[in-house]
Amino acid sequence: MKKLNLILLSVGAVFALTGCNDGPTGEKITYAKSAQEVYDQSCKKCHGANGEGNTKKKAPALNDRQAGELELDLYDVKNGGTNQSSGTEHDIMEHNMKKLIDKGYDYDPKSMAEYIEKNFYNKEETSATEAAPTEEAPATTEATSETTAPAEETPAATETPATEEAPAKN
Amino acid sequence: MDKKTMKDSMDLIDAHFKNEGISRRDAIKLFGVGGATALMATGATTEVKASSATAKIVIIGGGLAGMSTAARFTNSLDNPDITVIEPGDIATSYQPGQTLVGGGIWEKEALVYNTDDFVPSGVTIIKEKAVEFDPDKNTVTTASGKKVGYDYLVVAAGLKLDFAKIEGLGITETITSTGDHKAVSKVVGKNGITSIYFQEGSKDTWTQMQKFIEDAKSGKKVKGIFTHPNTPIKCGGAPKKIMYLTDARLREAGARENAELTFYPNGSKMFGVAEYHNAIQRQFETRDMKWNYRHNLVGIDTEKKIATFDRHWKEKGAYDEDLEEFSIIPRSEKIETPFDFIHITPPMKAAEEIGSSPIGSSKGWVPVDKETLQHVKYKNVFALGDIAAVPMGKTGGSARKQYKVVVDNVIAMMEGKSELPSKYAGYTVCPLITSIGTVMLAEFNWTKKPTPSFPLDPTQERWIWWLLKVYALKPMTQYGMLSGRA
Numbered sequence: 001m002k003k004l005n006l007i008l009l010s011v012g013a014v015f016a017l018t019g020c021n022d023g024p025t026g027e028k029i030t031y032a033k034s035a036q037e038v039y040d041q042s043c044k045k046c047h048g049a050n051g052e053g054n055t056k057k058k059a060p061a062l063n064d065r066q067a068g069e070l071e072l073d074l075y076d077v078k079n080g081g082t083n084q085s086s087g088t089e090h091d092i093m094e095h096n097m098k099k100l101i102d103k104g105y106d107y108d109p110k111s112m113a114e115y116i117e118k119n120f121y122n123k124e125e126t127s128a129t130e131a132a133p134t135e136e137a138p139a140t141t142e143a144t145s146e147t148t149a150p151a152e153e154t155p156a157a158t159e160t161p162a163t164e165e166a167p168a169k170n
Numbered sequence: 171m172d173k174k175t176m177k178d179s180m181d182l183i184d185a186h187f188k189n190e191g192i193s194r195r196d197a198i199k200l201f202g203v204g205g206a207t208a209l210m211a212t213g214a215t216t217e218v219k220a221s222s223a224t225a226k227i228v229i230i231g232g233g234l235a236g237m238s239t240a241a242r243f244t245n246s247l248d249n250p251d252i253t254v255i256e257p258g259d260i261a262t263s264y265q266p267g268q269t270l271v272g273g274g275i276w277e278k279e280a281l282v283y284n285t286d287d288f289v290p291s292g293v294t295i296i297k298e299k300a301v302e303f304d305p306d307k308n309t310v311t312t313a314s315g316k317k318v319g320y321d322y323l324v325v326a327a328g329l330k331l332d333f334a335k336i337e338g339l340g341i342t343e344t345i346t347s348t349g350d351h352k353a354v355s356k357v358v359g360k361n362g363i364t365s366i367y368f369q370e371g372s373k374d375t376w377t378q379m380q381k382f383i384e385d386a387k388s389g390k391k392v393k394g395i396f397t398h399p400n401t402p403i404k405c406g407g408a409p410k411k412i413m414y415l416t417d418a419r420l421r422e423a424g425a426r427e428n429a430e431l432t433f434y435p436n437g438s439k440m441f442g443v444a445e446y447h448n449a450i451q452r453q454f455e456t457r458d459m460k461w462n463y464r465h466n467l468v469g470i471d472t473e474k475k476i477a478t479f480d481r482h483w484k485e486k487g488a489y490d491e492d493l494e495e496f497s498i499i500p501r502s503e504k505i506e507t508p509f510d511f512i513h514i515t516p517p518m519k520a521a522e523e524i525g526s527s528p529i530g531s532s533k534g535w536v537p538v539d540k541e542t543l544q545h546v547k548y549k550n551v552f553a554l555g556d557i558a559a560v561p562m563g564k565t566g567g568s569a570r571k572q573y574k575v576v577v578d579n580v581i582a583m584m585e586g587k588s589e590l591p592s593k594y595a596g597y598t599v600c601p602l603i604t605s606i607g608t609v610m611l612a613e614f615n616w617t618k619k620p621t622p623s624f625p626l627d628p629t630q631e632r633w634i635w636w637l638l639k640v641y642a643l644k645p646m647t648q649y650g651m652l653s654g655r656a
Contacts, residue, residue, distance in 0.1 A: 045492035080439075085440060087464070095484065
């Protein structure tokens with residue numbers, strides 16, 4: 001009894017011990033461009049000069065949230081979802097972001113969120129912009145009204161750059 | 171435990187370590203770094219410094235996260251003034267065990283903790299629901315209209331299971347895992363329709379699973395399906411764990427070949443960490459467990475036993491000048507799948523009264539700085555556990571890291587410090603049960619790399635982690651976390 005307990009306790013103890021001093025870990029990533037440069041050269045084209053969004057391009061406003069909240073969305077976009085198998089809340093942008101990263105427009109979500117809040121955050125507009133469509137809302141209706149491809153076309157048959165393999169490439 | 175059981179256990183441990191090529195002595199050395207005494211002494215726990223600062227602290231929620239926070243504040247302050255607002259009698263219950271109950275390994279009774287038994291001495295408990303939040307005036311109002319003022323508010327209210335989003339179940343209410351479940355258990359837990367995500371449902375899951383296995387054993391070809399929704403969920407691994415356990419129980423009964431088991435997640439991967447994703451896909455293949463990515467459960471015909479999924483994919487659209495790439499068009503269709511047994515992981519969300527309050531957000535979750543856990547707008551409000559809008563954070567293992575961060579940071583503010591000293595790094599642990607007797611201990615953080623606590627390949631299924639999951643984690647939460655020590 002004692003020995004088995006000892007083993008279990010030890011496992012528990014070490015498990016409890018480890019990570020107690022784990023500050024934010026991982027190697028520091030450096031980015032080629034500053035948040036401002038990435039915004040001006042890329043984000044701006046769809047999300048607008050002041051982060052106001054663009055309904056036509058289905059680009060949601062970015063100026064209606066404070067940095068803390070925005071950072072979590074940017075994190076989701078860059079990581080393709082943050083739950084094991086829930087998927088992402090930003091299906092389209094996740095795909096676009098991969099392409100943009102390939103083109104050198106990578107950024108630190110925290111700095112980007114802070115840059116957007118500092119320069120564009122519009123408290124008054126919060127309620128006004130609520131009407132602006134989010135990425136998801138039009139997505140499903142779009143899917144049924146879109147006529148570019150026959151409905152029976154399977155995902156495998158399309159030329160869509162595959163995103164399913166994403167985790168393996170991470 | 172008598173001597174014979176002890177000897178048998180030790181022999182088992184020996185045999186296991188031999189299989190892994192480690193002697194028991196080495197194993198004890200390996201795991202004994204801190205030694206058993208460390209858990210008891212302060213060594214395994216973070217040193218708690220007493221602070222003489224005073225402030226009125228109100229904690230919303232008396233689950234694992236809320237009650238551990240209350241305990242640690244009590245230990246850390248000379249003159250604590252702490253109030254916990256929690257309406258549930260058994261809210262503090264051990265939720266990680268629900269998977270084990272669903273798989274017939276534990277009895278439901280092992281999970282039930284009476285909240286009253288875990289209220290630290292000196293802490294005031296208000297057994298009501300907090301329904302209104304006025305962070306500008308620093309007050310919370312309870313269901314009976316009682317106004318409670320605070321200097322610091324800690325939100326640890328957990329989350330709601332939203333079975334109402336699934337059409338055909340006839341459910342209109344959201345429930346919590348340990349609260350009143352009648353609205354859901356009138357349909358879920360019967361007729362092959364199950365969910366371990368609420369305590370009562372975990373017991374019913376085992377009953378239904380046994381029927382399913384009986385059918386398979388009798389020679390009937392049966393289908394089991396396991397879902398994962400499009401919302402963040404608590405314990406991201408449980409939808410798969412219950413599937414692994416079903417597989418194990420079928421094998422045990424010698425009836426595996428008569429059952430087809432398929433996982434239907436909304437997402438397109440098994441795990442956000444590539445190493446674990448690959449390991450899980452291999453484990454699925456070895457067990458002949460199937461999967462269909464990008465399927466979100468939207469409806470169930472409980473009579474005909476047919477599940478309806480929203481199957482979605484992306485197609486190449488027109489060339490986008492701004493993106494300098496082809497755009498992507500999301501597409502979807504409804505597909506129907508018959509089943510004999512279904513495990514539902516319901517959509518989850520923050521309680522409406524919090525999500526739509528000033529401390530909530532457009533998605534409901536309480537938005538906090540993901541490292542300091544301080545509210546993004548209200549500096550004297552913190553959140554942790556399931557309700558916090560923190561990436562990957564909805565597990566007991568995350569809460570175990572988070573509650574110390576919250577306590578450290580609140581006390582620093584109480585002492586007038588300008589810097590918040592403590593930061594959460596996103597640590598999460600998923601002890602992924604892969605069979606009866608094996609667990610893959612998937613530890614990771616926001617770096618999206620495995621962050622193993624032990625010098626062992628973290629992608630291997632091991633019996634020692636089964637021991638951790640089945641025997642050690644419950645006492646660790648009960649005596650470590652809920653006492654505010656570890």
